[in-house]
Amino acid sequence: MRLGFSIYWFLGGAWILLFSVLSCFSLFAEQADRPSDLQFHRWTKQLSSKDWILQAEAMQGLGRWKVESAVPEISRILRDGGSPWVRGRAMVTLGQIKGREMLDFANQASMDESPLLRMAALETFELVGENNASPVVKKLLQDSDVRVQAMAAALYASQFPEEAWPVVDRLTISNQTSISKNLLRALAHISSDASLKRLENIFEAADVDGQQRRDLIEAMSVADDRAIPFLARVTAHYDSQTREFRVGQDILSSLGKETVSKTFQAMLVDESTLLFENLASLVAAVQPTPKLGDLLAGSWILRKDLPQEAARSGMVALSRIAPARYKSFFSHYLESEDPETRALAVRCRSLGSVADLFEIYRRHVQDEDFRVVQATLQSLQRVPFQFRPTGGLLNYLTQPLRSPNKEVLHSAIKLLGHRGVPEEFEPSLEILKPLLALEDTETREVAADALSRLGGYERFGEVAKAQGYIGNWKIVGPFLNNRSNKGFETIYKPEEDLNAEKYEAEYRWDFGGGNGNRTLELTWGDAVPQDVTGAIHVAAQMPVPIKYAVAYAKSVIESDSDRTVRAVFKLNSRMAQKLWLNGEVAIDTVQSPSVHHHSESTVVVRKLSLKKGKNLIFVKTSTFEGPWWLTLRLLHEKEKKMAPGLTQVFPGS
Amino acid sequence: MKFWRNKRVWFSCLLAVGFSSLEAEEVAPVQRVAKARLTPEVHSAINKGLEFLSKTQNSDGSFGEQRHPVADTSVCLMAFMLQGHVPSRGTYGRNMDRAIAYLINVGKKGHKGYLGTPRHHGGMYEHGLAILALSEAWGQSLNPDLKNTLKRAVDITIHSQNGQGGWRYNPEPRDADLSMTVMQTVALNSAKESGISVPDETLKKAVEYVIYCQDKNSGGFGYNGPNGPGFARTCAGVMSLIMCGQRNHPAVKRGIRFMHAYPEQKFSGGSHFLYANYYAVQCMYQSSAADFNSYYPQVSNALLAKQRENGSWSIKEGEAYSTSMAILIMGVPYRFLPIYQR
Numbered sequence: 001m002r003l004g005f006s007i008y009w010f011l012g013g014a015w016i017l018l019f020s021v022l023s024c025f026s027l028f029a030e031q032a033d034r035p036s037d038l039q040f041h042r043w044t045k046q047l048s049s050k051d052w053i054l055q056a057e058a059m060q061g062l063g064r065w066k067v068e069s070a071v072p073e074i075s076r077i078l079r080d081g082g083s084p085w086v087r088g089r090a091m092v093t094l095g096q097i098k099g100r101e102m103l104d105f106a107n108q109a110s111m112d113e114s115p116l117l118r119m120a121a122l123e124t125f126e127l128v129g130e131n132n133a134s135p136v137v138k139k140l141l142q143d144s145d146v147r148v149q150a151m152a153a154a155l156y157a158s159q160f161p162e163e164a165w166p167v168v169d170r171l172t173i174s175n176q177t178s179i180s181k182n183l184l185r186a187l188a189h190i191s192s193d194a195s196l197k198r199l200e201n202i203f204e205a206a207d208v209d210g211q212q213r214r215d216l217i218e219a220m221s222v223a224d225d226r227a228i229p230f231l232a233r234v235t236a237h238y239d240s241q242t243r244e245f246r247v248g249q250d251i252l253s254s255l256g257k258e259t260v261s262k263t264f265q266a267m268l269v270d271e272s273t274l275l276f277e278n279l280a281s282l283v284a285a286v287q288p289t290p291k292l293g294d295l296l297a298g299s300w301i302l303r304k305d306l307p308q309e310a311a312r313s314g315m316v317a318l319s320r321i322a323p324a325r326y327k328s329f330f331s332h333y334l335e336s337e338d339p340e341t342r343a344l345a346v347r348c349r350s351l352g353s354v355a356d357l358f359e360i361y362r363r364h365v366q367d368e369d370f371r372v373v374q375a376t377l378q379s380l381q382r383v384p385f386q387f388r389p390t391g392g393l394l395n396y397l398t399q400p401l402r403s404p405n406k407e408v409l410h411s412a413i414k415l416l417g418h419r420g421v422p423e424e425f426e427p428s429l430e431i432l433k434p435l436l437a438l439e440d441t442e443t444r445e446v447a448a449d450a451l452s453r454l455g456g457y458e459r460f461g462e463v464a465k466a467q468g469y470i471g472n473w474k475i476v477g478p479f480l481n482n483r484s485n486k487g488f489e490t491i492y493k494p495e496e497d498l499n500a501e502k503y504e505a506e507y508r509w510d511f512g513g514g515n516g517n518r519t520l521e522l523t524w525g526d527a528v529p530q531d532v533t534g535a536i537h538v539a540a541q542m543p544v545p546i547k548y549a550v551a552y553a554k555s556v557i558e559s560d561s562d563r564t565v566r567a568v569f570k571l572n573s574r575m576a577q578k579l580w581l582n583g584e585v586a587i588d589t590v591q592s593p594s595v596h597h598h599s600e601s602t603v604v605v606r607k608l609s610l611k612k613g614k615n616l617i618f619v620k621t622s623t624f625e626g627p628w629w630l631t632l633r634l635l636h637e638k639e640k641k642m643a644p645g646l647t648q649v650f651p652g653s
Numbered sequence: 654m655k656f657w658r659n660k661r662v663w664f665s666c667l668l669a670v671g672f673s674s675l676e677a678e679e680v681a682p683v684q685r686v687a688k689a690r691l692t693p694e695v696h697s698a699i700n701k702g703l704e705f706l707s708k709t710q711n712s713d714g715s716f717g718e719q720r721h722p723v724a725d726t727s728v729c730l731m732a733f734m735l736q737g738h739v740p741s742r743g744t745y746g747r748n749m750d751r752a753i754a755y756l757i758n759v760g761k762k763g764h765k766g767y768l769g770t771p772r773h774h775g776g777m778y779e780h781g782l783a784i785l786a787l788s789e790a791w792g793q794s795l796n797p798d799l800k801n802t803l804k805r806a807v808d809i810t811i812h813s814q815n816g817q818g819g820w821r822y823n824p825e826p827r828d829a830d831l832s833m834t835v836m837q838t839v840a841l842n843s844a845k846e847s848g849i850s851v852p853d854e855t856l857k858k859a860v861e862y863v864i865y866c867q868d869k870n871s872g873g874f875g876y877n878g879p880n881g882p883g884f885a886r887t888c889a890g891v892m893s894l895i896m897c898g899q900r901n902h903p904a905v906k907r908g909i910r911f912m913h914a915y916p917e918q919k920f921s922g923g924s925h926f927l928y929a930n931y932y933a934v935q936c937m938y939q940s941s942a943a944d945f946n947s948y949y950p951q952v953s954n955a956l957l958a959k960q961r962e963n964g965s966w967s968i969k970e971g972e973a974y975s976t977s978m979a980i981l982i983m984g985v986p987y988r989f990l991p992i993y994q995r
Contacts, residue, residue: 457903511873511882513923514916530903537869540907544914545871545882628870 040067047073052086063093071097078105084112088120095124102128110136115145122151126158134159141167150182157189158222165190172198178212184219191226203234217244217251225256229263232282233275236267240281249285261287268295273303276310284317293321297329308338315341315348323351331360339369346372350379357382358389358396365396370405377411381418394424394431401431410446417450425455429466436466439640448532461528468642469534470555470617470632472650474524475541477551479505481622487550488576488590488622494552498618510547520544526650527553529631535570536630538621550622553630557617559610560645566635567608570601574626580618581608601627607637616651691986695953699736701964702980706732706973707748714755717973723759723768723779726752727786728977735984740794753794756783757802766805767824774822777813780806781836788843807844810837811855817865818858819877830877831866834859835889835932842896860897863890864904872907884915885929892932895939909940913947920955927968927978934982945985953983 039061046058047070055077062070071094078090091109095102102124109121122140137159140152153171157164168186172179179202187195202208203216213234220231235248252260264283267275283292300306300314311333318326330352333345346364350357357380364376377400389396393416400412413435416428432447444467451463465471476494481487493503507520520543530537538551567587571577576590587606621630634643706729710716717725730752733745740749760766760783768783769776784806791799809824819829820837838859845851866874867890873882874890891908899905912919912933919929930952937948956979959966966975 509914509916511871511884511911511915513884514918537903539870540872540903543910545873545907545911547871623870625870 034065035061040065043067044070044073047077050082052082055081055086056089059089059093063096066097068097084114084116088114088116088123091117091120092123092127095127099128107136110140115143115148118143118145118148119151122148122155126155147180147182150180150186154182154185154189157186161190161192165192165195168195169198172202181215181219184216185222188219188221188223188227191223196227196230200230214244214247217247220248221251221254223251225259228252228255228259229266231255232260232263232267232279236275236278236282239278240285245278245282249282252282252286257287261289261292264292265295268292269299273305273307273310276300277307277313280310280313280317284320288317288321290322290325293318293326297326301329301332308336308341311336312341312344315344319348319351323348324353327352334360334364339367339372342367342369343371343375346375346379350382354383355387358387362389362396366399370403370408373400373403373405373408374411377408377415380415383419385419388419388421392424393420394427406443409443413443413446413450417453420450420454422454422456425451425459428454429462433466436463437468437642439635439642452532457530460530460532463532464529464534465648467532467534468633468635469529470557470634470648471529471534472648473527473536473553473555473630474651475527475536475538475551475553475630476503476522476524477505477538478507478520478522478542478544478546478549479551480508481548481550481624483548483624485548485574485576485590485622485624487548488578488620490550492550492552495620498552498554507544509545511545524554534631534633538628538630539623546623548622548624549628550620553619553621554651555617556649556651557610557615557634558647558649559612559615560647561612562610563643563645564607564609564637565643565646566605566637568603568605568633568635570629570631571604572601572627572629574624575628576620576622576624577604577630578620579632580616582611582616583618608634610646614649691984692953694957695983698957698960698964699980699984702960702966702976703733703736703738703745705964706976707745709973710748710751714751714753714758716752716977718971720971721770721775721779721974723756723770724775724782725971725973725977726755727779727782728981729973730756730786731789732977732980732984734789734793735981735987737987740790740796749790750794750796753787753790753796753799756787757796757798759783760802760806761798765809766802767809768802768806769824772823777820777822777824777833778836780810780824781833781840784810784840785843788840788847788849791847803844803847803849807841807849807851810841811852813837814855814858818860818862828877829862831863831874831886831890832876834862834866835893838863838893839896856897860894860899863893863897864902866890867904867908869907872904872909872911874908882911884912884919884923885925885932887911887915888929888932888936891936892939895936900939905940909936909944912936913944920951922968924969927970927975927982930982931978934985938985949985956983 043058043061044067046054047062049055059074059077062074074090074093074097078087078094081087081090091102091105095106106121106124109117109124112118112121118140122137125137134156137152137156140148141156143149143152149171153164153168157168164186168183168190172183172187184199184202187199199216203213217231217234220227223231231248231252235245235252238245238248264279264287267279268283280296283296296314297318300311315330315333318329323330327349330345330349333341334349336342336345342364346361349360361376361380364372367373367376397412397416400408401416403409403412413432416424420428429451432451435443435447438444448463448467452460455463461471479487479492480490492505493500501523503522505520505522507518509515509517522543525541527536527541529535530540536553538553539546539549542549542551567579569577571589577587578585578589579587586608587604589604617632619630619632621628634646635641636643706716710729711719711722715722715726716729730749733749738745738749740746740753756768760768763769764771767776767780769778769780784803787799787803787806791803810820813820813824813826814837815821815826815829817829819831819834821828821830821833838856841851841856841859845856863874866876866878866886868875868879868882871882872887873884874886875881875883876886887908891905891912894902894905894908919933923929934945934949934952937944956966959968960979961967964976965972966979968975968979970978
């Protein structure tokens with residue numbers, strides 16, 4: 001019997017802790033949606049479990065939603081439950097559902113030999129007892145168990161705060177580093193100068209741990225407006241990302257607005273700047289009003305002792321309140337010596353009026369710290385298109401476009417692409433050419449994308465050629481092919497005479513509406529890339545719609561010496577490609593007809609030996625019902641950049 | 654002043670001086686296609702067709718056999734406007750007033766101003782056609798309820814666009830197909846040109862959906878994606894892109910190529926002969942004089958051959974619809990409908 005009691009005691013203690021945590025979470029959680037009928041059914045079934053944990057979990061849900069149909073089963077647990085603790089939970093749950101009907105039972109339980117049941121009785125009184133239970137509560141203040149005493153003290157303080165102070169004072173005056181949650185609540189309930197001073201001592205005690213401080217802040221949820229200054233101070237000790245800050249913020253939001261405002265006003269002009277960093281966040285979270293914003297901006301801007309962290313926090317707070325209103329505050333910190341503060345000032349200033357931002361940020365776009373430059377470039381994206389920097393965007397971005405910092409460089413290129421004008425295409429191309437010549441980097445793609453925006457699709461070919469893609473093609477087609485790619489094996493006229501002016505070809509219409517078979521007279525046509533990745537949409541070059549087809553392409557590359565290059569091209573699913581260099585087959589690749597239509601394209605790399613002078617590249621390409629694109633890029637044999645010494649010319653020129 | 658306003662002003666001024674009584678060939682429209690013009694035979698055929706329509710209008714102002722009265726009435730109303738007739742005036746002014754009143758009444762009865770038949774798969778087609786017709790009529794009609802009807806109807810269309818940028822059978826943002834998307838896109842463009850507020854984002858998303866439906870190899874358009882390109886869908890897709898200001902988009906050029914290459918059956922019949930050529934002839938007109946001149950004579954000759962003795966056409970979809978659509982196809986050179994102008 002004695003052993004059993006001890007186990008119950010231990011388990012009960014652990015579960016009190018767990019349920020206290022759960023209760024705290026629920027206290028500050030947003031109002032949850034009502035669970036489904038199925039969930040209620042599960043909870044009701046769960047009551048029959050032999051597992052206390054499951055029973056307690058079910059009772060917590062059923063009690064919260066006052067499910068009366070569960071009363072018989074919960075009553076059974078109260079009567080026959082496997083431990084005093086779970087019987088206590090049943091009592092509290094029934095209190096939630098049945099209200100004052102449980103008072104008599106709680107009265108009896110307050111005299112039970114188990115402290116767990118006595119505590120549960122107090123909890124039930126707190127739920128439903130009003131002041132009627134005070135005789136019982138007073139009696140339990142003298143209980144032999146300190147936990148029962150603490151809970152009784154909390155309940156007593158909630159009902160009679162002034163009368164409770166001597167008892168609570170006695171219970172909390174010593175050992176302030178390990179005060180129970182119930183005693184902290186008792187102190188908060190009282191909210192007198194003396195009790196708040198006691199709480200302050202507890203919070204500031206050197207050896208108090210983080211959990212105790214957290215419990216203290218949570219206990220403040222039962223305090224009244226007199227506790228606001230204390231609560232604001234302790235909350236401002238914490239970073240805005242911490243749980244303590246959020247709990248304090250929630251409680252302050254629920255207290256008297258006027259008192260909170262006055263408290264913040266006093267704190268904002270405090271002599272000490274110690275709490276300023278988190279105070280600004282607290283103001284923005286609890287009362288983001290222009291009145292407090294004006295006070296913060298007006299007083300802090302004059303403080304020489306303001307820490308940079310506080311200045312940054314102030315800027316974030318003001319940008320949440322009304323960014324346009326505080327642009328002079330942000331502008332002040334544009335001159336800060338601290339780069340992190342300057343960067344944030346740049347970001348915050350751009351949230352207000354942005355018409356003159358290009359000129360305001362002219363120095364910041366050349367700042368020595370990359371974070372400031374990055375913030376500037378990103379912020380400038382906000383400026384409406386009609387506003388442009390004096391001297392043109394390209395001049396404006398000269399320095400960041402040379403930045404060794406990749407993020408800055410990319411941001412500058414992106415800004416140029418998004419905000420530049422077509423007239424800036426050619427000088428931009430010249431500046432970005434070294435980046436376009438790189439083999440395959442993110443920077444090259446960013447540069448190509450920006451140039452495509454500047455120049456539009458008419459200039460895609462130039463951007464592609466600057467990356468080493470062959471952009472001067474002549475193409476002829478379509479010649480017959482079928483789903484099995486048989487046409488690729490057929491030698492058509494261009495393979496026998498690639499300089500003929502015209503070719504006759506059979507054409508099959510594959511898109512319904514009757515028999516469209518006919519003979520076509522085909523001629524070579526010029527083709528340039530349709531996007532900046534150098535891709536020629538071969539199907540679009542055909543004079544008629546095609547489904548399966550073969551086409552030929554030719555181009556001339558002039559080399560200033562004999563050299564080997566790497567030829568890189570993409571082979572899409574369901575297409576084939578064969579390449580002749582100066583009349584010799586150099587590459588022959590066929591995608592298997594079994595390859596899925598939408599599979600990824602394959603990148604093929606082969607070495608080509610170019611001779612000095614003109615080199616003829618002749619390509620046979622086919623599609624058998626898939627995307628049909630032609631891309632060919634010539635890269636340096638060994639280095640990761642485009643091949644040097646090459647000039648692209650149209651065949652025949 | 655925006656270009657559309659110029660067109661509208663031009664159109665309104667012509668009508669304000671009693672232009673409806675003039676022969677189309679007697680004036681010099683602002684934009685004239687170089688060669689293909691309205692022949693006397695086509696002009697006469699259209700006159701007979703309009704006369705037929707005027708005599709067969711239903712007592713409630715609608716047209717047709719009551720299977721799709723909103724659609725039939727909308728295309729009939731546009732057929733009258735095509736030749737320069739205006740509400741409340743001239744030979745067909747009364748017919749047009751009654752048709753407009755009928756459509757407005759449908760809007761008043763419809764949920765939140767919906768102009769289509771509820772829970773009918775053709776409902777959104779009717780809704781779009783009615784917006785198109787009423788948008789074209791706005792400025793000429795004196796009916797005070799027209800603007801409000803249009804605004805409510807356009808609002809429904811805007812809020813029925815799905816995440817892909819398209820529309821389908823019901824006024825809700827769920828699925829999409831090209832045919833319905835084109836109908837709504839054309840309607841919204843017409844409404845926008847007439848001065849109703851339509852977000853640019855709505856039309857931008859619609860363009861994205863239409864381009865998504867193009868088979869990149871052939872240039873033809875599929876029904877709800879690029880697969881299975883067909884003639885009618887291609888005509889519709891290209892027309893909607895042109896109306897959205899994408900005349901020079903490569904997708905338009907590829908689509909026109911597909912339309913030209915399509916076999917001669919496009920001039921003789923097929924399951925969507927009128928629907929396809931209604932869009933095709935406008936595409937060709939908008940594309941270039943050469944495209945129009947190679948296409949229009951063939952389709953107008955084909956339609957002349959199909960006209961019946963009483964002035965009507967009956968090509969699968971009923972007399973009112975067929976007659977109106979035939980008139981709308983043959984009458985493109987009139988260029989009196991704002992959407993027919995370049």
